[in-house]
Amino acid sequence: MIEGILIGLNTALSLKNILMVMIGCFAGTIIGMLPGLGPMTAIALMIPITYGFEPSTGLILMAGVYYGAVFGGSTSSILINAPGVPGTVATSFDGYPMAQQGKAGKALAIAAYSSFAGGTIAAIFLLFAAPSLSKVSLAFRSPDYFGLMILGLTAVSAFSAKGHFLKAMMMVVLGLMLASVGQDTLSDIPRFVFNNMNLADGISFVLVVMATFAMSEALTIIFKGSDPTQAAKQISLSKLGSIRLDKDETKKMVTTIPRSSIIGFIIGVLPGAGSTIASFLAYGMERNFVKDEEKQKFGKGSVNGLAAPETANNAACSGSFVPLLTLGIPGSGTTAVMLGALLGFGIQPGPRLYQTNPEIFWSVIMSMYIGMVILLILNLPLIPYIARILAVPRAFLIPLILFFSVTGIYLMSFNNFDIYLMIGIAVVATILRLYEFPMPPLILAFVLGGLMEENLRRSLLISDGSWAFLWDRPLTLCIMVTIVLIVVWQIYNSYFKKK
Amino acid sequence: MRISPVKIISLLFFIFSGLYLYYAHQIRVFSFDEDAPFNAKTFPIYLGYAGLFFSGLYMVLPERKPSNVNLSVLDYRRTITLVILMIIYGVTILKAGYFLSTSLFLVLSYITLGEKRWFWVFTLSFPFVAIFMFLLHGLLDIYLRDPFLKYLGIIG
Numbered sequence: 001m002i003e004g005i006l007i008g009l010n011t012a013l014s015l016k017n018i019l020m021v022m023i024g025c026f027a028g029t030i031i032g033m034l035p036g037l038g039p040m041t042a043i044a045l046m047i048p049i050t051y052g053f054e055p056s057t058g059l060i061l062m063a064g065v066y067y068g069a070v071f072g073g074s075t076s077s078i079l080i081n082a083p084g085v086p087g088t089v090a091t092s093f094d095g096y097p098m099a100q101q102g103k104a105g106k107a108l109a110i111a112a113y114s115s116f117a118g119g120t121i122a123a124i125f126l127l128f129a130a131p132s133l134s135k136v137s138l139a140f141r142s143p144d145y146f147g148l149m150i151l152g153l154t155a156v157s158a159f160s161a162k163g164h165f166l167k168a169m170m171m172v173v174l175g176l177m178l179a180s181v182g183q184d185t186l187s188d189i190p191r192f193v194f195n196n197m198n199l200a201d202g203i204s205f206v207l208v209v210m211a212t213f214a215m216s217e218a219l220t221i222i223f224k225g226s227d228p229t230q231a232a233k234q235i236s237l238s239k240l241g242s243i244r245l246d247k248d249e250t251k252k253m254v255t256t257i258p259r260s261s262i263i264g265f266i267i268g269v270l271p272g273a274g275s276t277i278a279s280f281l282a283y284g285m286e287r288n289f290v291k292d293e294e295k296q297k298f299g300k301g302s303v304n305g306l307a308a309p310e311t312a313n314n315a316a317c318s319g320s321f322v323p324l325l326t327l328g329i330p331g332s333g334t335t336a337v338m339l340g341a342l343l344g345f346g347i348q349p350g351p352r353l354y355q356t357n358p359e360i361f362w363s364v365i366m367s368m369y370i371g372m373v374i375l376l377i378l379n380l381p382l383i384p385y386i387a388r389i390l391a392v393p394r395a396f397l398i399p400l401i402l403f404f405s406v407t408g409i410y411l412m413s414f415n416n417f418d419i420y421l422m423i424g425i426a427v428v429a430t431i432l433r434l435y436e437f438p439m440p441p442l443i444l445a446f447v448l449g450g451l452m453e454e455n456l457r458r459s460l461l462i463s464d465g466s467w468a469f470l471w472d473r474p475l476t477l478c479i480m481v482t483i484v485l486i487v488v489w490q491i492y493n494s495y496f497k498k499k
Numbered sequence: 500m501r502i503s504p505v506k507i508i509s510l511l512f513f514i515f516s517g518l519y520l521y522y523a524h525q526i527r528v529f530s531f532d533e534d535a536p537f538n539a540k541t542f543p544i545y546l547g548y549a550g551l552f553f554s555g556l557y558m559v560l561p562e563r564k565p566s567n568v569n570l571s572v573l574d575y576r577r578t579i580t581l582v583i584l585m586i587i588y589g590v591t592i593l594k595a596g597y598f599l600s601t602s603l604f605l606v607l608s609y610i611t612l613g614e615k616r617w618f619w620v621f622t623l624s625f626p627f628v629a630i631f632m633f634l635l636h637g638l639l640d641i642y643l644r645d646p647f648l649k650y651l652g653i654i655g
Contacts, residue, residue: 187538222581416589
C-alpha cells in the first residue's frame with residue numbers, strides 16, 4: 001500500500017495535476033454556487049476538456065470539480081439561503097442565520113474547515129477501505145454484480161427522488177433503454193438502429209449527460225424564468241465580516257467533526273444515499289449529541305449545526321468513490337458520470353483497478369486530499385470575489401452552457417446527427433424535469449446498462465437459463481432481499497401510508 | 500375532470516415501452532442463438548416489460564404527491580427560440596464552420612435572452628470563440644474542422 005500511496009502522490013503532485021485540481025476546484029465552486037446547476041453539470045461540462053488528457057489527469061480534474069461544486073453549494077446556502085446542490089440544504093439551517101447575524105465570514109470559515117476536515121478524514125478512511133474492499137470484491141460473481149447493480153439503481157431511485165419512486169424507476173428503465181441502442185456487445189447484432197449508421201455504435205454517454213444535465217438545466221432555467229445569478233448579485237463584499245474563529249467555536253468543531261465524518265463516509269459508501277442524506281443525518285444526530293443549551297441554538301446559527309452537515313457531505317463525497325473504485329459500480333449520479341468518463345478512457349474500474357492501473361487508483365485518492373487543501377487555501381479567501389464573477393447576467397451564462405454542451409458533442413463525433421439527438425433528449429429531459437422526474441437514476445442506468453446486461457448474460461448462461469441464480473448464493477440472496485425491501489417500502493410509503 | 504400531466508407522461512411512456520417491446524421482438528438473432536438462454540433480444544425484452552410495468556403502475560395508483568406546474572408562467576417564446584437556434588447551429592456547424600456558426604449562435608442567443616450591451620455581446624462571441632478555438636486547437640491539439648477559416652487561410 002505504501003508503494004501505491006507513493007505512486008499516487010507522485011502522479012497527483014505533478015505540476016500538471018496540481019493545476020488541474022486547482023482549476024477543477026475553482027470551476028466547481030463557481031458552478032456549484034449557482035442554484036440549479038449541480039456537480040453533475042459541472043463535471044459534464046468538463047468532460048470534453050479531459051479528452052486531451054491522460055486518464056489520471058482527467059479524473060483528477062473531475063474529482064476537483066466535484067469537491068469544488070459541493071463547497072460552492074455550501075457558500076450559496078450560507079450567504080443567500082439558496083443551496084446550490086441538495087447536499088448543502090442542511091448547511092443553510094444554521095449557516096444562513098449566522099450570515100444574517102453579520103457572521104457570514106465566520107460561517108464560511110466553519111464550512112470550509114469542516115469540509116476540509118471531513119474530506120480529509122474520509123480520504124484516510126478511503127485509503128484503507130478501498131484496497132480491503134477490492135480484495136473482498138474479488139469473491140463477487142456475475143449474479144452478485146447483477147444484484148448490486150439493481151440495488152444501486154433501486155437505492156438511487158429511492159433516495160434521489162423522495163416521494164417519486166415510480167417516476168425514478170421509469171427514468172431507470174429509460175436510461176437502460178437508451179443504453180441498449182447500438183450493436184450488441186457479444187454478437188454485434190444491431191438493435192434499435194433503424195438503418196441509421198449514426199446509431200450503430202450506440203448513443204454516446206457524453207451526449208446523454210450533456211443533454212440531461214447541462215443542456216436541460218440551462219433550458220429549465222429559461223423555461224421557468226428563473227435567474228441563478230441573481231443570488232450572487234445579493235452578496236455584498238463588506239457584509240461578510242471576519243473569518244476568524246474563537247476558542248469556543250473551534251472546540252465545538254473539534255467534537256463535531258470526527259463523528260460527522262464517520263457518518264458521512266458510511267452513508268457515502270452506501271449506494272444511492274449520498275451527501276444529501278449524510279448531511280441531514282449528521283445534522284439530526286449532532287442535535288442529539290450536544291448539550292441542551294446548544295440544542296436551543298440549532299436553526300438559529302449553531303456552530304455544531306453548521307459544522308455537522310458540512311463535514312458529512314464532504315465525507316460522503318469521498319465515501320461514494322469506494323463502490324466506484326472497488327466494484328466498478330457507482331453509488332450516485334455524480335460517480336456514474338465519472339464511471340462513464342473512465343470507460344471513455346478505456347479503463348474499467350473494479351477490484352483489479354488498483355493492480356492494473358495503480359497510478360489512477362492512488363492518484364485519485366491522493367488528489368482528493370490535495371483538493372481539500374486547495375479548497376481551504378484558495379477558495380475561502382477568494383469566495384467574495386468568486387461570488388462577484390457569478391454575477392454575470394443570465395443572458396450570457398445560459399448561451400455559454402449551451403455552447404459548451406454542443407461543442408462537447410461536436411468534438412466527439414463531428415456530425416450533425418449527434419447534435420440533433422442531444423437537443424431532442426434535452427427537450428424531453430426539460431419537460432420531465434418540470435414534472436419532477438429525477439435525472440440521476442437515468443444517468444446511472446445508462447452507464448450501468450451494458451455491464452448489467454453482460455452480468456445477466458453470464459448468470460443466465462451459467463445457470464442454463466434458470467433465474468435461480470438470484471437466490472442460489474447467500475450473498476446474491478441478501479442483495480435481492482434488500483432490493484425487494486426497498487421497493488416494497490417505497491411503494492408502501494408513497495401510496496399506502498396514511499398521511 | 501382534469502387529467503394529471505404526469506399521468507399523461509406515464510401513458511406516453513407506456514406507449515413508448517410497448518413500441519420498444521415490439522421492436523425488441525423484431526431484433527434478428529442468429530439461428531443457433533434463438534433458443535439460447537440469453538441472446539441479443541433478451542435484455543431489451545425484459546426492459547420493455549419493466550417499462551410497461553412501472554408506467555402502468557403509475558397510471559393505476561393514485562397520485563399522492565402531484566406535481567403542480569403553473570404552465571401560464573413558463574417562458575415558451577425564449578425557450579423555443581433557443582431550441583431553434585441550437586438546431587440551426589447544428590445544421591450550420593459543419594458547413595459554415597465552427598468559428599462562424601458558434602459566434603453567430605452566441606450573438607443570437609444573447610440577444611434572445613434580452614442582452615443589449617453590444618460591447619459584451621461582441622466580446623463574448625467572436626473573440627471568445629477565437630480564444631477558445633486557439634485553446635483547443637493550438638494548446639490541447641484537438642482537431643476542429645472549419646471550412647470557413649480554411650477558406651480564409653487562417654487554419655490548415
